[in-house]
Amino acid sequence: MSNPNDQDSLPLGYQQLLDGIPSTVLMVSESLRICAVNQHFLEKSRRSERDTIGRRIMEVFPRVILERTDLQANIEQVFRSGQPMRGEQMSYRAPGISRRVYFYSIVPLSCDNGSKRVMLFVEDVSERARLSEEVRRVERRLASVVESASDIVLSTDNEGRIRTWNTAAETLSGLSAADVFGRWFAQLCADEDCEEASRVLAQIKAGSQSQTAEWRLPTGAGQSLLVSWVFSAMRDDYGEMIGMVAVGRDLTERRELEMHLRQSQKLAALGVMAGGIAHEIRNPLSTCYSAVQFLDDPDLDEDLRRECIDKIKASVEKASGIIENLLRFARPSADDEMQETDLCAVLQDTAELVTNQVKVQQISLTLSLEVPHLQLRAIPNLLQQVFLNLLLNAINAMPDGGELRVDLRQVQNLALVDVTDTGVGIPSSELQKIFDPFHTSRQTPNGTGLGLSICYSIIQRHLGSISVTSRVGEGSTFRVQLPIL
Known part of the structure; x- marks a missing residue:
């Protein structure tokens, strides 16, 4: 039987207050008997008030909870010390149901009759614990x-100071996370890129969309890596910017592969031009041969002798110039840096390379430059490769001769170059995939189909665009757009 003092009834107002609490509440006496409970506990435990009030806690709580937790010992400790105990955790898993997690607090009370009571507050936080574990699992997975x-992944605060620095960043840069924490990102870039890096980060902070750039990352001992960066803002649940994230990819292997592909395409272009080159060199050689025959005559007039010598010199210079242009074009170039470039000069030099070829195939070539000079930031030999490829494609599209035009004009801050031919044209079904690698509409046994895809990648690298319009039987126009200074 329970002690009558353990079953003192609560005033109606207090009982209603307990019943309004959405957590389990129990009042326990010094003899560890239940004095009062709220409705929430009765519903969750599926017990009646009659079967609960006056019973000891070991009769009310599952034995497994009391055995695996210190609930009973903690209640006794609060009775002895008179001090509350807050924030304790206990978990319970009944057969056939999922694990339940509870937080409980024990608060001592003193009654008017001098007896002691404690209030036990228990909150079921199973769902909260499950969500917290899920969040931690997602965080661990993201980390x-x-x-x-294998790419550099870093984050900064709103001012551009580095906060996180992944393993790939440590490996590629040779700097640990501790070395770079708190430093401005721009300070880690090569000297020539610091100003632009600061400008890009300022644009992101001002609300700009994602930004891309290619900057060098010093790695110590005077070495550096060319890295392709993508920057974007990090935002909280309210849409407020809390920092920036940057992903960087080492371009070393990619640039080497691109260089090999460009060199292969150069050699293919030289093969296409071989016929015109041979024709153009044969003419000055024939002139030299004729002049030498005249010079072999010991009775040759002195004026004619001088004329023969002049013709030989002029023919040799002409042949030498043709060969020098070809060597300059075919020579592998490791110069991969952007520099101020005159687009007009690039187009003129490229047109000169195909002059022999258009003569052989009876094609009229017109170079129309709206301005004498147009400056932009570019890698000159790469741009020349783009336009040479477009010109050779146009020449191949006119096996029976025709007209080839190169038009340059400026529209606001863009340079527009149109390469137009009157050739066979391109079927509309091929226009969408003409810049895909290994796609070619020409039945050439030695073609790789890489020419236009290389052109596309080079123009993209120069922050420009390339497009094509064509009608079968009428010809094609390739348009290149490039930003100017």
Whole structure:
């Protein structure tokens, strides 16, 4: 039987207050008997008030909870010390149901009759614990993804000071996370890129969309890596910017591959021009041969002798110029840096390379430059390769001769170059995939189909665009747009 003092009834107002609490509340006496409970506990435990009030806690709580937690000992400790105990955790898993997690607090009370009571507050936080664990699992997974990435992944605060720096960043740069924490990102770039890096980060902070750039990352001992960067803002649940994230990819291997592909395409272009080159060199050689025959005559007039010598010199210079242009074009170039470039000069030099070829195939070539000089930031030999490829494609599209035009004009801050031919044209079904690698509409056994895809990648690298319009039987126009200074 329970002690009558353990079953003192609560005033109606207090009982209603307890019943309004959405958590479990129990009042326990010093003899560890239940004095009062709220409705929430009765519903969750599926017990009646009659079967609960006056019973000891070991009769009310599952034995497994009391055995695996210190609930009973903690209640006894609060009775002895008179001090509350808050924030304790206990978990319970009944057969056939999922694990439940509870937080509980024990608060001592003193009654008017001098007896002691404690209030036990228990809150079921199973769902909260499950969500917290899920969040931690997602966080661990995201952290693992970032740390396992082969690309540089870093984050900064709103001012551009580095906050995180993944393993790939440490490996590629030779700097640990501790070395770079708190430093401005721009300080880690090569000297010539610091100003632009600061400008890009300022644009992101001002609300700009994602920004891309290619900057060098010093790695110590005077070495550096060319890295392709993508920057974007990090925002909280309210849309407020809380920092920036940057992903950087080492372009070393890619640039080497691109260089090999460009060199292969150069050699293919030389093969296409071989016929015109041979024809153009044969003419000055024939002149030299004729002049030498005249010079072999010991009785040759002195004026004629001088004329023969002059013709030989002029023919040799002409042949030498043709060969020098070809060597300059075919020579592998490791110069991969943007520089101020005159687009007009690039187009003129490229047109000169195909002059022999258009003569052989009876094609009229017109170079129309709206301005004598047009400056932009570019890699000159790469731009020349783009336009040479477009010209050779146009020449191949006119096997029976025709007209080839290169028009340059300026529209606001863009340079527009149109390469137009009167050739066979391109079927509309091929226009969408003409810049895809290995796609070619010409039945050439030695073609790789890489020419236009290389052109596309080079123009993209120069922050420009390339497009084509064509009608079968009428010809094609390739348009290149490039930003100017």
